Amino acid sequence: MARLLQPPPKFLPAEWHMANENQYHRAEAERSRSERLVAESQRLVEEIGKTTRKSQSDVNKKLEQRLEEVRFWKKELDDKLEELVCTTEDLLTYRTRLENALESLKEPLHITQMCLEYREKRVGVDLVHDKVEEELVKEAEITRGVTALLTRTLEEVSEQIRLNRSAKYNLEKDLKDKFVALTIDDVCFSLNNNSPNIRCSENAVKVEPHSVSPEDWLEFSNANVEKAAKQRSSSLALKALVDRILSQTAGDLRRQCDAVDAAFRDGLQETKGARDKLAAHLAKVMEEIACQEKNVTVLEKAIADQEGPAKVAHTRLEIRTHRPNVELCRDAAQCRLVREVQEIAHGVAR
Numbered sequence: 001m002a003r004l005l006q007p008p009p010k011f012l013p014a015e016w017h018m019a020n021e022n023q024y025h026r027a028e029a030e031r032s033r034s035e036r037l038v039a040e041s042q043r044l045v046e047e048i049g050k051t052t053r054k055s056q057s058d059v060n061k062k063l064e065q066r067l068e069e070v071r072f073w074k075k076e077l078d079d080k081l082e083e084l085v086c087t088t089e090d091l092l093t094y095r096t097r098l099e100n101a102l103e104s105l106k107e108p109l110h111i112t113q114m115c116l117e118y119r120e121k122r123v124g125v126d127l128v129h130d131k132v133e134e135e136l137v138k139e140a141e142i143t144r145g146v147t148a149l150l151t152r153t154l155e156e157v158s159e160q161i162r163l164n165r166s167a168k169y170n171l172e173k174d175l176k177d178k179f180v181a182l183t184i185d186d187v188c189f190s191l192n193n194n195s196p197n198i199r200c201s202e203n204a205v206k207v208e209p210h211s212v213s214p215e216d217w218l219e220f221s222n223a224n225v226e227k228a229a230k231q232r233s234s235s236l237a238l239k240a241l242v243d244r245i246l247s248q249t250a251g252d253l254r255r256q257c258d259a260v261d262a263a264f265r266d267g268l269q270e271t272k273g274a275r276d277k278l279a280a281h282l283a284k285v286m287e288e289i290a291c292q293e294k295n296v297t298v299l300e301k302a303i304a305d306q307e308g309p310a311k312v313a314h315t316r317l318e319i320r321t322h323r324p325n326v327e328l329c330r331d332a333a334q335c336r337l338v339r340e341v342q343e344i345a346h347g348v349a350r
Contacts, residue, residue, distance in 0.1 A: 063189040067182065073221045074178045080228040081171045087235040088164040091157055094242045098154040101246060102147060108253070109143045112136055112260075135263040139256045146249045153245055160231070160238050167231045170224050178221075303348050310344045313337055 011019070116136050120127070191198060212220070317337050321328070 060189065063185055067185050067189060070178050070182050070185065073225075074175060074182065076225050077171050077175050077178065077221070080225050080232070081168065081175065084164055084168050084171065084228050084232055087232050087239075088161060088168065090239060091161050091164065091235055094239055095154065095157045095161065097246065098150055098157060098242065101249075102150050102154065105143055105147050105150075108257075109140065109147070112140045112143065116140070130267060132260070132263045132267040135256070135260045139260050142252055142256050146253060149245060149249065153242060157238060157242065160235055164231050164235060167224075167228045171228055174221060174224050306344050306348055310341065310348075313340045313344065317341065 116133070119133060119136075122128075317334075320334060320337070323329070
């Protein structure tokens with residue numbers, strides 16, 4: 001048998017009015033809450049907009065400051081690079097001067113050694129350790145000393161050029177990085193809310209593992225500038241040193257060359273004087289030899305002139321030996337003949 005449906009319960013008019021009042025109050029509360037939410041949302045929107053605009057303005061200022069700072073250090077690097085390049089070019093010129101100076105020393109040293117070798121060919125007492133040899137030996141020693149000094153200086157200049165090029169490489173690399181950074185920050189500074197191709201990126205706010213602090217960045221750029229300034233200062237000091245060395249060594253070599261020339265002049269003058277004296281004595285000796293030859297001729301003639309009287313005296317004595325008996329007397333004539341023979345023999349013997 002079908003179940004009878006019971007009608008829903010009915011409310012009293014007071015209950016109906018109470019329910020409507022409750023609905024009115026809830027609706028009013030929700031409307032008030034909605035109005036407060038709208039007001040809070042508007043305030044929040046305005047606050048966020050203001051904060052965002054302020055943040056964006058601060059970022060723009062920071063970017064502008066960063067651009068100015070990077071431009072400043074880029075100019076510092078540019079100036080140091082230009083100075084370093086000019087200084088390095090000067091050092092290359094100085095290196096060429098040193099190389100030419102070393103090359104120019106080879107021929108004088110060769111000539112000095114040849115002079116010493118040739119002078120060893122002097123004969124007898126003329127092989128003397130004189131002033132000329134002393135000055136030549138001194139010149140060779142000075143030339144070798146100058147060669148060693150210029151070689152060491154050339155090595156220092158070459159090393160300084162290497163250091164300059166290393167500093168130049170660091171400056172150029174830093175300048176290249178700063179140029180890229182300027183380009184990037186300049187693009188960032190020019191962006192606005194209406195710029196095309198702007199987008200949100202999830203990885204944009206991450207910290208790059210190889211990023212550095214502003215202090216490290218400043219220290220790095222300043223270190224490159226200071227290194228370049230130090231190498232330029234060392235280069236200028238080295239240039240002054242090379243000038244002094246070239247001037248001093250050229251003066252030393254010139255003075256020693258003059259001393260060698262003076263020693264040669266004095267030695268030649270002294271040798272010529274000795275030669276002239278020997279020539280004068282030789283002339284006198286030759287003259288005396290001629291006189292002696294004439295004297296020999298005279299003596300030979302005198303001896304020849306004595307031959308006739310000697311023969312006469314000997315013949316007389318030989319003939320008188322044939323006197324007979326008591327006539328063989330040692331008379332005055334005999335004695336005189338004997339003395340005559342003796343006198344002639346003595347005169348010829350003298």
